[in-house]
Amino acid sequence: SACSYKLRNVDLHPLWRTTIDVPGGSRQSPIDIRVLDSVFHPQLTPIRTQYDPNTCLHIWNNGYSFFVEFDDSTDKSVVSGGPLENPYRLKQFHFHWGVNNDWGSEHTVDSKVFPAELHLVHWNCSKYRTFEEAIMESNGLAVIGVFLKLGKHHEKLQKLVDILPSVRYKDSLTEFNYFDPSCLLPSCNDYWTYSGSLTTPPLTESVTWIMMKKPIEVDHSQLAVFRSLLYTAVGEEEKNMVDNFRPLQPLMNRTVLSTFQ
Numbered sequence: 001s002a003c004s005y006k007l008r009n010v011d012l013h014p015l016w017r018t019t020i021d022v023p024g025g026s027r028q029s030p031i032d033i034r035v036l037d038s039v040f041h042p043q044l045t046p047i048r049t050q051y052d053p054n055t056c057l058h059i060w061n062n063g064y065s066f067f068v069e070f071d072d073s074t075d076k077s078v079v080s081g082g083p084l085e086n087p088y089r090l091k092q093f094h095f096h097w098g099v100n101n102d103w104g105s106e107h108t109v110d111s112k113v114f115p116a117e118l119h120l121v122h123w124n125c126s127k128y129r130t131f132e133e134a135i136m137e138s139n140g141l142a143v144i145g146v147f148l149k150l151g152k153h154h155e156k157l158q159k160l161v162d163i164l165p166s167v168r169y170k171d172s173l174t175e176f177n178y179f180d181p182s183c184l185l186p187s188c189n190d191y192w193t194y195s196g197s198l199t200t201p202p203l204t205e206s207v208t209w210i211m212m213k214k215p216i217e218v219d220h221s222q223l224a225v226f227r228s229l230l231y232t233a234v235g236e237e238e239k240n241m242v243d244n245f246r247p248l249q250p251l252m253n254r255t256v257l258s259t260f261q
């Protein structure tokens with residue numbers, strides 16, 4: 001039933017196994033979004049993405065997810081609106097997923113876990129010169145999070161799924177061109193937003209999170225290909241890339257804002 005929350009007996013990747021506590025961390029991610037505690041903010045405008053498919057460069061397996069990277073040397077692919085005071089440039093997108101369909105997302109909604117979560121990572125190009133500089137600043141990054149749920153086949157995602165076998169091993173990279181990731185966004189504009197952090201080292205508290213309320217649907221075979229990727233490099237003992245999500249972090253003194261009631 002929808003309310004069956006399975007206990008997660010997860011064999012987390014070493015990166016996340018130790019509950020890495022950021023000294024003085026007060027705005028860590030991910031969090032459980034308590035819907036009734038979120039505050040409706042009618043002034044929040046819809047998120048506006050303007051992505052140029054020609055800025056898509058390549059895809060690579062960095063040993064804890066696969067990243068689709070973009071040319072961020074110009075303002076051709078940006079996100080603006082909502083809580084953002086200026087445009088942020090798209091740098092990369094990646095996913096987090098589980099070993100099975102019972103878990104895999106980083107954020108949860110009233111403790112509901114999704115089988116996977118997409119992160120579209122952008123940096124504040126009006127204030128900082130590079131992504132690497134921006135990740136150290138409190139308003140440096142904007143990440144759009146999208147939940148994935150099991151359902152119908154996602155046509156547009158398939159172009160990405162088909163290329164994943166070529167980045168099966170850690171440190172493998174392959175060319176990947178002409179892709180507009182706005183096709184991975186849900187049709188509904190409703191979102192939550194809160195101040196948080198990266199969910200992988202350096203875990204810096206530099207992220208304005210924008211979590212879309214509606215999940216997108218993907219089918220079982222598409223998620224199965226995610227799970228066929230490896231944490232390990234060629235020649236090493238193979239370890240499947242699964243459960244690459246960070247455990248939930250305390251909300252502390254934060255309020256989650258919503259664009260809907």
Ligand SMILES: Cc1ccn(O)c(=O)c1
Nearest residue numbers: 119121135143198199200
């Ligand atoms: C920059 C960055 C790196 C990893 N993850 O998970 C993120 O969500 C953002």
Ligand SMILES: [Zn+2]
Nearest residue numbers: 094096119199
């Ligand atoms: Zn992420």
